[in-house]
Amino acid sequence: MDLLLYFPVISSATASILSISLAWRLSRITVGIKELSDISNLIRRGAIAYLNKQFLLVLLFSAVFAVILDIFFGIWKAISFLLGSAFSTISAYTGTLITVNMNSKTAEAAKEGSFKAFFRAFNGGMVAGLSLTSFGLLSVAGLYLLFLALGHGNITDLIGLAFGASLVALFARVGGGIYTKAADISADVVGKIEMKLPEDDPRNPAVIADQVGDNVGDVAGMGSDVFQSYVCMLIAAIILGTATHGFVGALYPLIVSSFGLLSSAINLLFAAFPFKSFKRLIYKMIYSPTILTIITSAIASQCLFGSLRAFLPTLMGIISVLLLAHITNYYTSPNSRFVKAIIRASRTGPAVNILTGLSTGLEAALLPTIVISIVVFLAYNFEDLYGLSLAATGFLSIMATFVSIAAYGPIVDNADGLITMSKMGKEFRKEMDILDSIGNVTKATCKVYAIGTSALAQVALFSTYLTSTRLTAINAVDPRVITGILIGGSLSFVLCSLVIKAVSKASYTMIEEIRRQLNAHTSPLHNVRGKIKPGYIKCIEICTKAALRGMLFPAFLSVLTPFITGLLLGKEPLGGLIIGNLVTTLPLSLFMCISGASWDNAKKHIEIRMPEDKGSPMHVASVIGDTVGDPLKDAAGPSLDIFINLIGTAALMHVTYMT
Template identity: 40%
Template structure:
């Protein structure tokens, strides 16, 4: 526990230092500052309205827990929810303050721009990690192990809203801006005459920063929860301490990695080298510390499972990269030469094919870590993947900051080489983030399996009877829910995008000066409409996840809920991999053609790849990632409500 406190203190200090570093930089001239301000206001306003939508539900659930399982669980649930909200809000605020500063910093050179953008991202990464651990520390020590599941439920609950709501917003704004702005009105990307241009930049922040932050907050907390619970079941107090030690090493290693990147960027190292070295350094330091600890504690099993988790994570990342770049993407782009239908069929097949190797890797990882250390081993493999989250999330969150910086540079009319620098940083973020996605998918699967085992232990379901079809029925329903959930989120993106398209068309029609650049478009109205559209449509999918295990438990009993969790996990994992990789491959096929291959921009082949990319957007940025949260949220809901009903 001392270790945990030390790493928390160091984490807080680094966080404070990074925040002050970012705020200390100049936000640029009047124009860039104003643009940054509008984006920040839009993003904040979205978050506030999002809170207004889901906070009543959070409070109602807390009240329910208060009345049934007592104040401990109610408060733990609230801490989980509020800390998740806080980390998303704080991380995003600093991210929106970093964008103009990055653009301005790019005037001094690539090293300065990298330093600011990465520091902004690292604030997000450290906030999630530090707040996640702090909340866990408080809940575990004050209220005990049982309350941790409620803490984890709070985190997952908020995460699903944030991911779904943010995902709908960002894609609706993106699609809207593309369809009317780029295609119909022939405006370039990030042109200030496009009424949706600010909404698009706001979307990057609420979706890719705040939404992803909440997502990873829940993954982090969920994996640690399952590690603590299964560790306690196997080894008692020692299992809890081991889990928390591993996590502490991860946080410390991440801080070292972050500092490393900052030093390299001050030395004007190539950004690609800087980011990749930072990631490698934090992984190596983490593994060395874990090994030393296991060696000293004479429990090498712990280290082996951590190592398995990391190897599986890296391999999934490599497979993901293989399917979404290089030869696979070139072949996909070639199929586009035969038209949009072919690129859709080939891309769909590509994503479905990619499930094979990734699932087999997850299976091998699960099996090995189970053989080494039983269910606790599976949980620790998941924890091992996410332990250096602070570093990985820093890289993830830096991407949208660089993207935003590019938008601001364009809109504010900064020199051309500024845009070139931010574009380079942005592209780099995409490549480095691919590895992070592998870790996210792998850890989601492992954590879901661990949570399922946890549910079995909580509900005293030792076995599933094959003679009784209720498990099978539950599994059918669980599988179906992942498809239905995806349909809901994709339809939400489509409908919200329609609202946007109509608003942009209206503005271009009614405000004649817009396209000439003599009148300013009504940015705020587009932001408002995207916000309203996303919030209205995020409630149904989110509630589905929480209500279905409860309903099934009431109607068909515990055996059916066990089936539900199996069905939703196995279908959800496959669907999530398929959607992420089809979407990623389509995106990169379009970029490949835009680099000048197969006729380049504007060619028939290019138009076909644009269709693929547009289809891929809701796949990879809305439905796909939300599925990872969905399957875990259903498991945690089942655990918590069994405790509740069991009283």
């Protein structure tokens, strides 16, 4: 059975080899249209320049923090922390490098039809999905094996890995969110509303910053987000499994995750089979690895435990993924009655548009919360606290598939913009619009998936906290515990305030700069012979500085609050803080994500399917609604996903002082 411990490492290596070979094959594709290549290079340079500055700051922060951890918590937690930081950073870079190199290749593939462009974009996403998931599994399984080989018995030191991954992910998510939404809002307000410019018009100075933002926000941020949830889940499952079932309990979640990773690779074969619609193909790509993972998880449970007792909570987690995907589609699909209601509301102006979108998000927070609550209840009844971590394991087992789908969206979005900026022709734009409409739905689904991963990972972390502190219950009527719950609940709103405020400040500066450029005598709007170029670089610099400034305080807030609460109030109130934070964060992030996606899809429905209304008051109202929803769904909401896990891992780091 000891040999089974090497299976996760072998699975990670296999997935890495597949992603490297696919990346090598995609890298050999050359772009024949010079203008496409030039614009793509500008986007790539902007994205890499931002990530270099961001992670230089993260490197300094991590080095200082590692020294502090070494002094107060021991060398192993410090080493684990640095490994988590390194792998999370590599994950963000990997995803971004892939997408910025695939946008122009996908755009050129549109010349051969939407089929070719779809699989070129999706294969780029598969590289990101397989590589990021293999990094997560390899980092946890590798460090766990190292601990066993060295005879290091304190496996709670693995928490340092989760803490490092979560901290870097928060920097990537908050910074990327501020960057992308400052650029997006500014481009829409000045370009679409004031100047009546079409989407991705090259005369708009913010258009390149907007494209860069799609990569650093939706790819680097999203990748590091689900990566840290994956790591948190695996570590919590290993610690709880060891405490309840010994070696077998730690091995099972690693085996399930390994099979889930390998099952996701089956999506590479779909290009060889006929299909009726892209939407149905996406669902096949979700269901196929899901079914394989269910079968292999049942076999693993029977072989390791002699029964299906571990499989049942795992199954609950897997089923909840499918339910959340359908619920998200129900509320955010362009054909849903909720999006159609927002479109109708746009005819009366922006106020009713915004109110309708808000009501959609508020209602939509209920069903996913009920699904996750039922999963938690059933999983606990099957396997107590260990069952909660297994539900999270099942939910995250097909992470590679969802990361692939998530990365597909920004690639297609960038390709769509490149076609417009390079003036390739309306026939190519029509092909990309088909794929972009699919990407709009998958973006929302993947955001809700990320929320679910963080919520279930936090439940697993809280279970680990109870086990590590030897708490059997938390007294909810203790005033100190109530204080912890209230503080934890309010932190979510404080974080959202910080992120939205940073987006607002950056947008103000960007809007002033765009207006200055467009109103100047040498304005790109006066560009007759193509000699006057917009100041793209200036807009990129504004977004970069704003993102770097805006991501610092949220990081300090999420790290220091658990430590201060634990020191001043004790372990039970700190547990209350974790509960309070989870209770408010889950519905708040769902509300922000789904309302924002509904506004976005309503606007795009008008632009694509109602072109005669472009520039009308109805269209302007939809654009205003979208600019309100953008920082909610792409900045504040996603930041909450990582925030709750960082709270949980910071609390577990503090357990050393409390036990």
